[in-house]
Amino acid sequence: MTDSSQASQAPQAHRPPRAHRPHRFRSARRVPAALTALAVLGVAGVFLYDLAAVRADRPGMRWRRELADQLDRHTPADLGVLLGGGALAVAGAVLLLLALAPGKRGILPMRTPDPAAGVRAGLGRKDAAQVLRDRAMEVSGVRSVRVKVGRSHIRVRATSHFRELDEVRADLDAVLAVGVEELGLAHPPQPRVRVRR
Numbered sequence: 001m002t003d004s005s006q007a008s009q010a011p012q013a014h015r016p017p018r019a020h021r022p023h024r025f026r027s028a029r030r031v032p033a034a035l036t037a038l039a040v041l042g043v044a045g046v047f048l049y050d051l052a053a054v055r056a057d058r059p060g061m062r063w064r065r066e067l068a069d070q071l072d073r074h075t076p077a078d079l080g081v082l083l084g085g086g087a088l089a090v091a092g093a094v095l096l097l098l099a100l101a102p103g104k105r106g107i108l109p110m111r112t113p114d115p116a117a118g119v120r121a122g123l124g125r126k127d128a129a130q131v132l133r134d135r136a137m138e139v140s141g142v143r144s145v146r147v148k149v150g151r152s153h154i155r156v157r158a159t160s161h162f163r164e165l166d167e168v169r170a171d172l173d174a175v176l177a178v179g180v181e182e183l184g185l186a187h188p189p190q191p192r193v194r195v196r197r
Contacts, residue, residue: 025122027103108151109186121184125149128183132156132191135179139171154180154191161197169195 050061059065074081107122129147136145136156141163148155156176160168176191 025102025104025107025109025120029099029103105151108149108189110184111186123183123185128185129154131183132176132179135175136172139168139175141168142172150189151187152189154189156191156193158193158195159197160195165195165197169193 046061050064054060076082076085104122106125108125108128110121110123112119112121126149129149132149132154133145133147136142136147136158139158141160142158143161144159146157154176156172158168158172172193172195173191176193180188180191
């Protein structure tokens, strides 16, 4: 019975580890979180003070009485209330989107040889563009190059001055393919090359 259990566990032990997909870098956003927490704490403190004052048979704050009067006069069907509610809903949706977005869009994640080590590497988009630009300038017939690196595409605009444009484009495609591979990015962007005279 022990032999069969060991035999059933043996294939599981020799399975290769699952492929690790590096995720994008996330910004910590410590300052906005601290400011939001301070604002919420301040507002909660004011409400708590006002509630304690009313419970102690003192009059509520003036702004609360005015707010109660305004709410008594205006209904949810009023145009001003609808516009204010819509603006608050849009602002909340934008803030929620910003909170969920990774944030550090300028850093491209790189491949890591050992994901279990917990080491992550990233390369800035401008740095990657500079490396690829230097590589493209080595191609014969290229006079100037502009490179812009995005998450999924690399836009390359080159100016040639003495060779055939098709030959320059083919050389640029080959050089950029090697250059992108040597960058070691986890999700290599695809180059889009334009060559003009």
